[in-house]
Amino acid sequence: MKQVREDNPSLLDSCKGYYNVHLDVFDGPLDLLLHLIRKNELDVRDIPIAVITRQYLDFIKLMKDLNLEVAGDFLLMASTLLHIKSRMLLPLDDQEEGEVEEADPRAELIRRLLEYQQYKEAGLVIGARALLGREVFTRGCCEEPLASRMQNDDGPVELELFDLVDAFRALLARVPAESFHDVAAADSLSIADCINEMLSLLQERDLIHFDEMVSLEPTRERIVVTFLAILELCRLKLIRIFQNEPHGAIWFIPAVSRDDSNDGVSAQ
């Protein structure tokens, strides 16, 4: 037991480093258990439950220390481990002994671990295949050759609503963290103001970049209001929105091009 305790600081340290970099390392409790077993160079078929349980619980504690939400699945496995350990410690009843003699309390867990390991490896094997669209290509499997993308690099491309939302999210992520100390904002920006601002800008120019609208005042409020204004203008069919790549910058142009309106004016 002492041995294990001495090992723990190093385990915690290594996990800390590991975990900070890559949050998704362990895909659930079975994955974590397999990792611990491999790390300690143990045989899956003969797990020292006490050692593994301690390391497992340390890991969960570490997750809590890092303020990660410990999923119920991890806690369920922890209680399963403790249950197995307690069953191994308790002497069997004489009557029970006959039936349960060969049943190792660990058997169920070991079976699940082995099965899980099998599928984990199967996943790696199929993931290592040459994938269509990644290693292998067919004619026309990628509709968008790079060449055409380069030609109209600055030009707009039609996009779907979710691309717009993604771009919006990317933009929000770039906004510096706000301080929330001044609760009473001096003046709040209304969507109507923003729409007017945009429409007047569109009088002068045909093409506006979303970033331009918010570059002067890159606050979360400004960006959200601008985004809502764009959606509203879109709904009113006053502008059209474009993006030149997924997650790319948002551009918008008047739905009725200025040339048309000029023609209208000259006709009068």
Add this chain to the structure above:
Amino acid sequence: MSLSAIVESIIFAAETPLSLDRLCDLLQEFERSELKSCLIDLAAFHEGRGGGFHLVEVAGGWQFRTRSEFQDYIVRHVRTRSAKFSPSALETLAIIAYRQPITRAEVEYLRGVDCGGVIKTLLDKKLIRILGKKEIPGRPLIYGTSKEFLETFGLKDLKALPTLKEIQALDETPFMELQEELPLDQNATQNIDTLLPFDTEHSAGS
């Protein structure tokens, strides 16, 4: 006009893998067996040609595909699909592929973790599909892999998946190597064997 040239042209122009059945429908003036041997000859021809693409059987049909070794050059022109699969997605996909038809609860039992999000992503990518509902209380949905799964992973059919036993064998290779090495220095180690009790297991095995 040779039959193989006709077949080749149809496959070339087709957007999706072309099955033998479909080919039979299209070319009713030819025998099925003729067409079949023609496909095999064509595949062998393109294989032996050493070109940039070959004719492969995927998802129950035939399709021209580039060889994977030219990937680096092709991506200079076409954009790759961001087909990066997370380990959890691959695991889930493997479980569904090998155990289908399977319910979400069964997948979750095998993985020991909630799989709702992963399954939804796989459904969105059309790699898995809903096969129906299981006739048990709650009538949960059952999932299986799709044709797109076979196409994406370049599999002829589900039987083309490596068996779990083969995968396990891959994992055990190091152990097999260890066993093979033993006879080489058997003479040298014989004495040591008696000195090292933990080695007896290996020598007993060999």
